[in-house]
């Protein structure tokens with residue numbers, strides 16, 4: 001219950017927000033982020049109002065089975081070229097059209113397709129040619145691997161033109177985009193899947209299976225991360241990110257811009273959006289040191305790279321609290337000299353598991369110590385996930401982050417061909433991606449807590465946690 005002061009300041013804030021948004025013709029500010037009360041210096045969190053859906057819920061959505069999934073791929077850079085390599089090896093697919101601003105990428109992607117003995121895809125290379133691909137009537141799925149700011153606009157346009165949409169991470173970077181994805185999927189009754197490949201990595205699938213079988217008891221806390229030193233790639237002028245889009249984003253945004261690799265598998269294990277949901281979060285960032293230091297060493301003290309301001313703090317730590325009292329800690333650091341880690345730590349009433357720096361599990365009655373190697377191996381074998389059993393070997397041969405990318409693609413196509421609900425739906429994408437804008441707002445307000453809305457509009461209460469799925 002809010003006290004009177006809180007209620008008054010809340011009402012005032014909503015009034016200001018409404019006037020502001022009407023004046024500027026924008027979405028209500030209250031939907032976008034909280035504001036700081038000038039007298040108390042406290043963050044006023046907007047009321048967590050959920051707009052009425054213009055369609056109907058897509059929780060558990062099943063669509064017409066597709067004999068062959070006809071695909072348009074947009075974005076053929078580092079990630080998209082790998083997607084072509086994998087998708088041509090998934091049975092029941094046809095790549096109909098491809099697009100990238102760089103003609104060489106398009107040509108090379110088509111060479112991969114024709115070298116595999118398949119029909120060449122129709123090529124596009126204009127800035128807005130993705131619209132032409134979405135408008136075609138010989139495509140079922142738009143699969144995109146473009147820079148972050150294009151994700152939601154392309155996905156929304158694709159769904160509005162009757163296509164299912166699959167999109168790289170993070171699928172949305174603003175609060176409004178999270179809602180745009182949800183609203184459009186509900187209106188069009190099309191599938192939207194964020195391509196969170198880490199949900200299909202072997203230890204993540206394994207611990208999911210263990211969790212569903214009660215090995216850890218009730219899981220009440222988890223920790224994930226994206227800790228990956230990308231300074232060299234961010235500053236690479238040729239052959240790196242197209243037009244250095246990731247560096248550009250670091251100049252103007254803080255918080256956690258890339259939360260889903262660590263968060264996705266944990267949210268699935270903990271039944272987020274299916275039996276529980278995110279309630280609020282708090283987020284803090286260290287200042288930025290790594291980019292400037294790197295730029296100074298590499299380009300010199302007078303270089304524009306060194307003189308530039310980068311807003312993205314090196315280490316962001318966000319803690320999300322669920323409605324049922326569980327916590328998830330998520331970190332992001334792509335600018336420090338550290339080994340790669342997504343942590344993947346799960347803590348339950350009967351034990352715990354962790355993936356980085358070493359895969360280890362500790363269980364009651366002796367959870368003071370990690371299991372010995374032979375006991376760990378036995379447990380891992382016992383709870384091997386069916387997807388790993390059925391497609392793991394082929395996935396390792398095809399490649400893509402050790403095989404997880406192929407398992408993801410295979411399962412996506414399998415679901416579309418069999419008219420099944422997808423493993424990650426638009427509500428997952430929205431909730432997981434909402435950490436991007438909400439963490440930034442919390443960081444900018446001294447770590448004050450901020451509400452995470454219920455993107456499922458109440459459907460989380462009845463939805464069942466993601467089951468142990470197969471491809472048979």
Ligand SMILES: NC(=O)c1ccc[n+]([C@@H]2O[C@H](COP(=O)([O-])OP(=O)(O)OC[C@H]3O[C@@H](n4cnc5c(N)ncnc54)[C@H](O)[C@@H]3O)[C@@H](O)[C@H]2O)c1
Nearest residue numbers: 075076077078079099100101102127145146168169241242
């Ligand atoms: N899931 C993962 O493990 C993983 C790994 C790497 C990257 N990613 C994600 O994949 C996406 C792409 O990353 P990347 O590393 O391939 O970057 P990239 O810069 O190498 O590729 C992006 C491509 O999009 C193209 N592009 C830009 N605007 C376009 C437009 N209007 N129409 C068509 N093509 C356009 C560019 O020409 C470029 O080739 C990002 O969202 C990134 O976060 C995910």
